[in-house]
Amino acid sequence: MQNDRLIIAGREFTSRLFVGTGKYKDFAETKKAIEASGADVVTVAVRRVNITDRSKENLLDYLDPKKYTILPNTAGCYNVEDAVRYARLARAAGVSDLIKLEVLGDERTLFPDTVGLLEAARILVKEGFIVLPYTNDDPIVAQKLVDIGCPAVMPLAAPIGSGLGIRNPYNLKIIMEMIKVPIIVDAGVGTASDAALAMELGADAVLMNTAIAGAQDPIAMAEAMKYAVQAGRLAYKAGRIPRKSYATASSPIEGML
Amino acid sequence: MMADAIQIQVNGEQRGCQAGATVGDLLRELAIKTERVAVELNLEILDRKDFDHRSLKQGDRVEVMSFIGGGAPANVHGRGRGVVHAE
Numbered sequence: 626m627q628n629d630r631l632i633i634a635g636r637e638f639t640s641r642l643f644v645g646t647g648k649y650k651d652f653a654e655t656k657k658a659i660e661a662s663g664a665d666v667v668t669v670a671v672r673r674v675n676i677t678d679r680s681k682e683n684l685l686d687y688l689d690p691k692k693y694t695i696l697p698n699t700a701g702c703y704n705v706e707d708a709v710r711y712a713r714l715a716r717a718a719g720v721s722d723l724i725k726l727e728v729l730g731d732e733r734t735l736f737p738d739t740v741g742l743l744e745a746a747r748i749l750v751k752e753g754f755i756v757l758p759y760t761n762d763d764p765i766v767a768q769k770l771v772d773i774g775c776p777a778v779m780p781l782a783a784p785i786g787s788g789l790g791i792r793n794p795y796n797l798k799i800i801m802e803m804i805k806v807p808i809i810v811d812a813g814v815g816t817a818s819d820a821a822l823a824m825e826l827g828a829d830a831v832l833m834n835t836a837i838a839g840a841q842d843p844i845a846m847a848e849a850m851k852y853a854v855q856a857g858r859l860a861y862k863a864g865r866i867p868r869k870s871y872a873t874a875s876s877p878i879e880g881m882l
Numbered sequence: 883m884m885a886d887a888i889q890i891q892v893n894g895e896q897r898g899c900q901a902g903a904t905v906g907d908l909l910r911e912l913a914i915k916t917e918r919v920a921v922e923l924n925l926e927i928l929d930r931k932d933f934d935h936r937s938l939k940q941g942d943r944v945e946v947m948s949f950i951g952g953g954a955p956a957n958v959h960g961r962g963r964g965v966v967h968a969e
Contacts, residue, residue: 645951646951646952647952648951655951669949669950669951670949670951670952671949672947672949673945673946674893674914674946676893676912676946685918698952714920714927714947715949717921717928719917719918720949
């Protein structure tokens, strides 16, 4: 596992678990959960600074950008114009050229608007962004995103925050076989077995937020997810046995009475 | 109101400001550190090194943005949690 590094756009990551920083009780809990998860990459959103109440703390006081790769997202953007604007603001706020691109199509499902996503990705790649797109479990769209120049693709497992787990393992498997850049399964994971399954299918990484932040004990769940991702990755690399309908004895017949 | 005061909008709220003040002056007045924030002046994103050279005029719209906890957009629409305070 030591040499099994994930590389995206020349950046090397030890952990294959990416975590969001939303929905935690406070920054102290966020920090503890992220430490327990072992993640290198943490996602953040871009929002207005509260100018009337200056007493509160800043998330980045708790997450050292030297220790973590901060991945800003365009969460909450429902059109190309907004997503591009938020991406530019994220870059101007000064972390890096990395952007997790979300162009949402609908408030109820938070499914990506893949037409808008392709258009926004095209604009941002041209402007030198490292675009990691949140997309549907659609292999054709995934390929188009790669063709545009995205160095990784992030298909969903299920709707954001739904905890439904992997709803379409067959599509994800096709994406993993077809697409030659790292695949990060993003959104919909509910518990550790979902994360392990994503990795067993061949995902290069898994990104989650609610599954950890919404658990009764987020710090324990963060640790569970760390092991699930590691176990799933090891199992994938080890190569599972084929499924068969009938038994195959494990103990030899030879030497029986 | 002082004769040399102007009205601007900062993060959607009206506020008064000295005529001739720069974006840098405004951020200092608001006690906002310039690292980790992005500033948009009338929809133009400013380079951090220009904060002290761009002066504000009547009716300007300023947006000061920073990072908050996020990952899943659901929390973004929620109220309460998630308003960040760039220090």
